[in-house]
Amino acid sequence: xxxxxxxxxxxxxxxxxxxxxxxxxxxxxxxxxxxxxxxxxxxxxxxxxxxxxxxxxxxxxxxxxxxxxxxxxxxxxxxxxxxxxxxxxxxxxxxxxxxxxxxxxxxxxxxxxxxxxxxxxxxxxxxxxxxxxxxxxxxxxxxxxxxxxxxxxxxxxxxxxxxxxxxxxxxxxxxxxxxxxxxxxxxxxxxxxxxxxxxxxxxxxxxxxxxxxxxxxxxxxxxxxxxxxxxxxxxxxxxxxxxxxxxxxxxxxx
Ligand SMILES: NC(=O)c1ccc[n+]([C@@H]2O[C@H](COP(=O)([O-])OP(=O)(O)OC[C@H]3O[C@@H](n4cnc5c(N)ncnc54)[C@H](OP(=O)(O)O)[C@@H]3O)[C@@H](O)[C@H]2O)c1
Numbered sequence: 001x002x003x004x005x006x007x008x009x010x011x012x013x014x015x016x017x018x019x020x021x022x023x024x025x026x027x028x029x030x031x032x033x034x035x036x037x038x039x040x041x042x043x044x045x046x047x048x049x050x051x052x053x054x055x056x057x058x059x060x061x062x063x064x065x066x067x068x069x070x071x072x073x074x075x076x077x078x079x080x081x082x083x084x085x086x087x088x089x090x091x092x093x094x095x096x097x098x099x100x101x102x103x104x105x106x107x108x109x110x111x112x113x114x115x116x117x118x119x120x121x122x123x124x125x126x127x128x129x130x131x132x133x134x135x136x137x138x139x140x141x142x143x144x145x146x147x148x149x150x151x152x153x154x155x156x157x158x159x160x161x162x163x164x165x166x167x168x169x170x171x172x173x174x175x176x177x178x179x180x181x182x183x184x185x186x187x188x189x190x191x192x193x194x195x196x197x198x199x200x201x202x203x204x205x206x207x208x209x210x211x212x213x214x215x216x217x218x219x220x221x222x223x224x225x226x227x228x229x230x231x232x233x234x235x236x237x238x239x240x241x242x243x244x245x246x247x248x249x250x251x252x253x254x
Contacts, residue, residue, distance in 0.1 A: 002028065002070060003027055003028065003072075004062075004065055004066050005029050005074075007056065008077075009032075009033070009036050011168070012226060012227060013078075014175050017029065017045060018041075018227065019227035020234070021049070022178040025234060028049070028052060028065065028069045030054060030056065030078075031051060033053065037051060040175070041175050050069065056078040056094045056097060059104065066109075067108060073114040074114075076094075078098070081120060082140070083139050084139070088142075091143075092146060095117065095146040112159045116162075116163060116230045117146070119140075119147060120140045121219060122140040122143055122144070123143045124164050124190065124245055126208060126211075127192070127197065131208075132144065133212055136209045143164075147245065161239065161242060161246055162246065163248070164248075165221055169222055171225075179228060182225050182228070183225070183252050184228070185251065186250075186254050187246050187249075188246070192219060193254070198211050221250050222250075
C-alpha cells in the first residue's frame with residue numbers, strides 16, 4: 001500500500017518507517033521537518049521514502065498530501081496525550097485535523113482510506129463491562145474524546161482502527177530495514193488481551209482500580225512490535241480490526 005505516515009520523526013513513527021518498508025509498503029512521511037527526519041534515519045532508508053513537510057494540525061495539508069501522492073492508507077502517530085486528567089496535550093487538535101483531512105480525502109477519491117490511529121490502553125474496556133479502564137484509573141483522558149470523534153463519523157467515511165497500547169519502549173535505538181524481528185503481539189478488540197481478573201474486583205470502590213493496577217505491568221510492549229503489527233495489518237488488506245479499538249500484549253506475557 002502507499003501509506004501517509006504522519007509523525008514519522010517520533011519514537012513510534014521512526015520504527016514504522018522501517019516496518020512499513022519491510023512489509024513492502026511505499027512510505028510518504030508527513031513531518032514538520034524533513035531535515036530532522038533525515039538526521040534520524042540512515043541515508044539508505046531516507047532514499048526509499050518521500051517526504052512532505054507540514055503541520056498535522058492543518059487538515060487541508062493532510063488531505064492534499066494524501067491526494068497528491070495517491071495514498072491508500074494513513075497511519076497517524078503525531079501528537080502526544082497529556083497524562084494528568086487536568087493537563088492539556090496537543091493530541092486532540094492534531095487528531096481532529098487528521099480525521100478531517102483523511103475523511104475529506106476519502107470523499108474526494110470516493111473510497112475511504114484505511115487508517116490506523118494511536119490511543120492508549122485507557123480507552124479499552126474493563127473485560128465483562130462497558131466501563132473503560134480510565135473510569136477506574138483516570139489518566140490519558142484525551143484519548144476518550146478522540147475515540148468519541150471516531151464513533152461520531154458517518155459510516156464509510158474512514159476505515160479506521162485505534163491501536164491502544166500500554167507503555168511502549170524501544171528494543172533498539174537503531175532503525176534498520178528489514179526491521180529487526182522481535183516476538184509478536186497478541187491482540188484483541190475492545191478489551192486488553194489475557195486480562196487476569198480477581199476476586200478483589202468485588203471490593204467496593206477500590207476493587208477494580210486495584211485489579212487494573214495489578215494487570216498494568218504485563219502490557220508493556222516494544223515500539224518495534226507495535227510498528228510491525230500495524231505494517232503487517234496494512235499488508236494483509238482486509239482487516240479484522242476495522243472500526244475497533246485494539247488492545248495488545250507481548251505474546252511471551254500471555
Ligand atoms: N510512547 C508510549 O509509550 C505510548 C503509549 C501509548 C500510546 N502512545 C501514543 O502513541 C503516539 C506516538 O507516541 P510516540 O512515543 O511515538 O510519540 P513522540 O515520540 O512524542 O512523537 C510524536 C510525533 O508527533 C509529531 N508532531 C507533534 N506535533 C506535530 C504537528 N503539529 N505536525 C506534525 N507532527 C507533529 C512529532 O514531530 P516533531 O519531531 O516535529 O516534534 C513527533 O514525530 C502518541 O499519540 C502517544 O500518545 C504512546
